[in-house]
Amino acid sequence: MALKKSLLSSSGLLLALALLFVVNIFAVVLFSSARIDLTANQLYTLTDGSRNILRALEKPVTLRLYYSKVLNELPGLSSYAQRVDQLLREYSAVAGDKIQLEVIHPEPFSDEEDEAVASGLKGAPLQDGEVAYFGLVASAEGRAREVIPFFQPDNAEFLEYELTNLVYRLTGPEKIVIGLWSSLPLKGGGRANPFTNQPPPAPWGIYDQMQQLFTVQDIDYKATEIPEEVDVLMLVHPKYLDDASLYAIDQFVLRGGHLLAFLDPFATSEVIPSDPFSPNEPPLPKESSSLGPLLEKWGVELVEGKVVADRGAAQRVSTGAGGTADYLIWLRLLPDHLATDDILTSRLAQINAATVGSIRLLDGAEATLTPLIWSSDSVQLLETDLLQSNPTPEQLLTSYQPDSGRQILAARLTGPATTAFPDGKPIRKDPEAEQSEADTQMPEEETPLVLRIDTEDDPNFVAEAASPINVTLVADADLLHNQFWVQIQNFYGERIAFPYADNGKFVLNALEHLSGSSDLISVRSRGTFARPFTVVNQLAMDAESRFLETEQTLQEQLRQTEAKLLELEQQKTAEEESLLSPEQAAEIERFRNEKVRVRKQLRDVQRDLRGDIDRLEARLKFINIALIPLLIILGALGLGLLRWWRNRVA
Amino acid sequence: MNTLGIIIKRELAGYFLTPVAYVFIVIFLFLNGIFTFYLGGFFDSGYASLQPFFEFHPFLYLFLMPAVAMRLWAEERKSGTIELLMTLPVSLWQAVVGKFLAAWLFTAVAVALTFPMWITVSYLGDPDHGVIAAGYLGSLLMAGSYLAIGACISAVTKNQVIAFVVSVMICFLLLITGFPSTLEVFTGWMPDLLVETLRSFSFLTHFDAITRGVVEIKDMVFFLSMILFWLYANAVVVELKKAG
Numbered sequence: 025m026a027l028k029k030s031l032l033s034s035s036g037l038l039l040a041l042a043l044l045f046v047v048n049i050f051a052v053v054l055f056s057s058a059r060i061d062l063t064a065n066q067l068y069t070l071t072d073g074s075r076n077i078l079r080a081l082e083k084p085v086t087l088r089l090y091y092s093k094v095l096n097e098l099p100g101l102s103s104y105a106q107r108v109d110q111l112l113r114e115y116s117a118v119a120g121d122k123i124q125l126e127v128i129h130p131e132p133f134s135d136e137e138d139e140a141v142a143s144g145l146k147g148a149p150l151q152d153g154e155v156a157y158f159g160l161v162a163s164a165e166g167r168a169r170e171v172i173p174f175f176q177p178d179n180a181e182f183l184e185y186e187l188t189n190l191v192y193r194l195t196g197p198e199k200i201v202i203g204l205w206s207s208l209p210l211k212g213g214g215r216a217n218p219f220t221n222q223p224p225p226a227p228w229g230i231y232d233q234m235q236q237l238f239t240v241q242d243i244d245y246k247a248t249e250i251p252e253e254v255d256v257l258m259l260v261h262p263k264y265l266d267d268a269s270l271y272a273i274d275q276f277v278l279r280g281g282h283l284l285a286f287l288d289p290f291a292t293s294e295v296i297p298s299d300p301f302s303p304n305e306p307p308l309p310k311e312s313s314s315l316g317p318l319l320e321k322w323g324v325e326l327v328e329g330k331v332v333a334d335r336g337a338a339q340r341v342s343t344g345a346g347g348t349a350d351y352l353i354w355l356r357l358l359p360d361h362l363a364t365d366d367i368l369t370s371r372l373a374q375i376n377a378a379t380v381g382s383i384r385l386l387d388g389a390e391a392t393l394t395p396l397i398w399s400s401d402s403v404q405l406l407e408t409d410l411l412q413s414n415p416t417p418e419q420l421l422t423s424y425q426p427d428s429g430r431q432i433l434a435a436r437l438t439g440p441a442t443t444a445f446p447d448g449k450p451i452r453k454d455p456e457a458e459q460s461e462a463d464t465q466m467p468e469e470e471t472p473l474v475l476r477i478d479t480e481d482d483p484n485f486v487a488e489a490a491s492p493i494n495v496t497l498v499a500d501a502d503l504l505h506n507q508f509w510v511q512i513q514n515f516y517g518e519r520i521a522f523p524y525a526d527n528g529k530f531v532l533n534a535l536e537h538l539s540g541s542s543d544l545i546s547v548r549s550r551g552t553f554a555r556p557f558t559v560v561n562q563l564a565m566d567a568e569s570r571f572l573e574t575e576q577t578l579q580e581q582l583r584q585t586e587a588k589l590l591e592l593e594q595q596k597t598a599e600e601e602s603l604l605s606p607e608q609a610a611e612i613e614r615f616r617n618e619k620v621r622v623r624k625q626l627r628d629v630q631r632d633l634r635g636d637i638d639r640l641e642a643r644l645k646f647i648n649i650a651l652i653p654l655l656i657i658l659g660a661l662g663l664g665l666l667r668w669w670r671n672r673v674a
Numbered sequence: 675m676n677t678l679g680i681i682i683k684r685e686l687a688g689y690f691l692t693p694v695a696y697v698f699i700v701i702f703l704f705l706n707g708i709f710t711f712y713l714g715g716f717f718d719s720g721y722a723s724l725q726p727f728f729e730f731h732p733f734l735y736l737f738l739m740p741a742v743a744m745r746l747w748a749e750e751r752k753s754g755t756i757e758l759l760m761t762l763p764v765s766l767w768q769a770v771v772g773k774f775l776a777a778w779l780f781t782a783v784a785v786a787l788t789f790p791m792w793i794t795v796s797y798l799g800d801p802d803h804g805v806i807a808a809g810y811l812g813s814l815l816m817a818g819s820y821l822a823i824g825a826c827i828s829a830v831t832k833n834q835v836i837a838f839v840v841s842v843m844i845c846f847l848l849l850i851t852g853f854p855s856t857l858e859v860f861t862g863w864m865p866d867l868l869v870e871t872l873r874s875f876s877f878l879t880h881f882d883a884i885t886r887g888v889v890e891i892k893d894m895v896f897f898l899s900m901i902l903f904w905l906y907a908n909a910v911v912v913e914l915k916k917a918g
Binding site: 049641656 | 693696699700703704707708710711717720721722766787790791794797798799800802803804805807808871874875886887888889890891892895896899900903906907909910913914
């Protein structure tokens with residue numbers, strides 16, 4: 025009893041207060057990372073990939089987070105800043121003393137601000153003229169500094185990937201070298217067009233992303249050797265390669281080199297300029313990719329001259345007149361068309377491809393083809409010749425006749441292989457002819473430069489692969505083009521990518537996997553922060569299409585009415601000027617009124633666009649604000665009435 | 675049924691057999707709805723998330739929870755039934771915890787009646803249910819903390835109005851220490867460590883953290899230790915009043 029009494033006293037209370045503080049401080053210090061992540065995609069938990077990379081850090085890394093306090097006033101940014109801060113602290117926690125985190129709040133005109141700018145951060149000007157910073161500078165001994173100039177909340181789902189990538193680049197092995205051998209201008213650049221004064225085209229989004237992760241070495245289109253330092257060879261839409269070039273690829277693969285090849289029977293994204301000297305001639309027809317005799321030696325083929333038209337996986341496009349239609353040769357490949365158990369494609373949500381070919385194992389081949397991406401079970405194989413005339417989506421739909429089963433659109437190829445050049449190394453006879461094309465990426469037509477009889481003895485010649493070859497084939501090169509997967513926006517001079525499909529992820533996964541590093545792959549595929557109101561969006565889209573229909577009808581009516589009016593007016597002036605029969609005047613009046621009426625209808629339709637959505641909103645407001653309270657009030661009143669009545673009776 | 679259960683039942687009956695409960699629930703639901711749609715811009719945001727719903731709870735609870743708690747002890751004291759209560763074979767702890775749990779259960783019922791919100795957001799899009807569940811958890815924990823404070827203060831005085839006002843003030847203080855603008859006042863002259871400690875003692879900080887979908891141990895510890903502390907203080911007050 026005595027103990028109890030003394031516990032429940034004012035001094036006990038003071039003790040308890042002290043205990044409260046102590047317990048909480050302990051909790052913060054000891055359990056700083058212990059948590060349960062209830063989010064659907066484990067958004068607040070580091071992926072294993074990040075953890076592996078962080079734990080394997082050998083060199084210390086310094087991370088400086090610059091955040092202008094004035095940004096706290098912008099709620100969207102301030103909550104994102106908290107997220108960034110928290111994530112960085114986690115990195116620091118997992119990596120131990122290998123990561124030093126400093127958080128700096130640069131004041132205007134301070135030394136810190138100068139430091140930030142000098143390091144490469146981009147300040148965002150605010151309304152009152154002040155410049156705010158929200159970026160990261162990461163440095164490690166002996167490596168170039170890495171910078172995130174300004175954190176974009178829109179890119180929230182890639183935050184962890186960006187940060188892990190950054191750390192990896194700073195401390196990981198020297199970058200993997202990707203040899204890019206491409207007939208499509210992934211690198212951009214080149215000369216500015218002298219005729220139109222347009223600046224040289226920017227590099228493709230995929231090229232930017234590749235450069236962030238790897239060292240990209242552009243291989244000259246006419247090359248006959250693949251540089252030694254190349255770890256992974258990426259072939260994009262190879263065509264008109266002569267035997268000398270093909271030999272280089274042949275030997276590279278047989279020696280165990282990793283190849284990622286994008287072969288396309290018809291490259292929509294390819295721009296074939298018309299001959300400036302004969303502009304009236306139609307441009308040359310688009311040719312299919314070709315690796316000459318190589319594919320056959322590896323046991324596969326790209327089905328010749330055919331493109332896959334797939335009703336079940338077609339992309340919906342807008343067709344000019346405000347309508348939409350399925351475009352059978354532009355494919356929208358969702359997870360049911362992807363190999364969800366393969367690391368390259370397992371967490372991809374959508375790949376957009378265009379004018380895709382089909383990869384097939386040759387009869388009797390010893391190779392193994394592991395499909396990564398495939399078509400629907402019933403498709404039509406269209407002749408590429410048909411495509412040269414640019415058929416419309418509707419035309420393709422009307423002539424759609426499925427004639428084939430499931431087609432393989434991308435696959436891993438492995439197995440034994442022999443050289444396509446058993447006689448030895450082909451040599452170009454006329455080296456000067458290689459100089460004729462100065463700087464364009466566009467290959468010449470096949471010229472009779474290679475003489476097979478001229479073979480050299482290559483001391484490193486490999487006739488047969490010692491171990492199974494390692495090739496990843498994709499039957500489409502268009503999926504690399506920006507228009508199918510990413511929007512590039514300019515943010516104060518920087519190109520920022522906003523992907524809306526996973527083409528980029530797929531390519532980077534493939535390159536990484538081929539070069540042996542899979543940790544980053546698991547970080548790359550993550551959930552998303554964005555969860556829109558799909559119902560409202562659907563209503564909006566439906567309203568839009570209804571509006572377009574009605575608008576078109578009304579516009580047509582308006583046109584006819586105006587035409588009629590014009591006709592009447594003209595008739596009037598043809599005859600006596602001031603003389604107008606009452607019938608004619610009446611008719612003009614009628615059409616004028618008609619015109620006003622149609623215009624009003626158009627305006628009403630426009631205003632009603634949101635009608636459905638507003639009605640939904642009103643209904644939901646009622647249900648959530650008033651419904652249950654009303655029920656309770658009614659219930660209470662009912663009960664009260666019941667009691668009163670009972671009392672009366674009793 | 676054990677004594678604790680009996681006490682809880684008695685308190686709950688005290689709530690539900692009078693118009694108090696219904697008036698409170700109606701006001702709670704009504705205000706919740708209004709704040710979510712009009713102040714929080716839930717529908718306009720276009721995002722399938724209940725952030726606009728949860729973000730007002732700290733402020734709603736600020737006034738509503740002291741209102742629920744104020745009658746717990748003050749009424750007994752006023753009507754004299756507290757002496758009766760103390761003579762029953764009921765331990766002090768059972769009385770304190772029982773009354774608190776009853777108030778908490780009552781609040782839980784009111785919060786549960788906001789289920790149309792969850793249904794609405796699931797209908798409109800594909801929300802992250804884990805985050806919503808975390809939000810409800812955080813909301814209940816915060817309500818519990820406010821209630822514990824309210825219960826303790828209600829034991830100090832006979833006057834329910836005074837109990838209400840003082841509780842609101844204390845809860846308010848513990849709320850605003852999380853605001854950046856409040857902390858600014860202190861950052862000038864107080865050592866950073868103290869400012870951080872102040873910030874970490876705000877309901878808002880921990881509530882925000884939980885409603886993001888991550889339940890951190892330190893947040894759970896904060897709310898639970900708060901509740902336990904104020905329940906203890908409650909017991910001390912009752913005991914001291916009994917003696918005096």
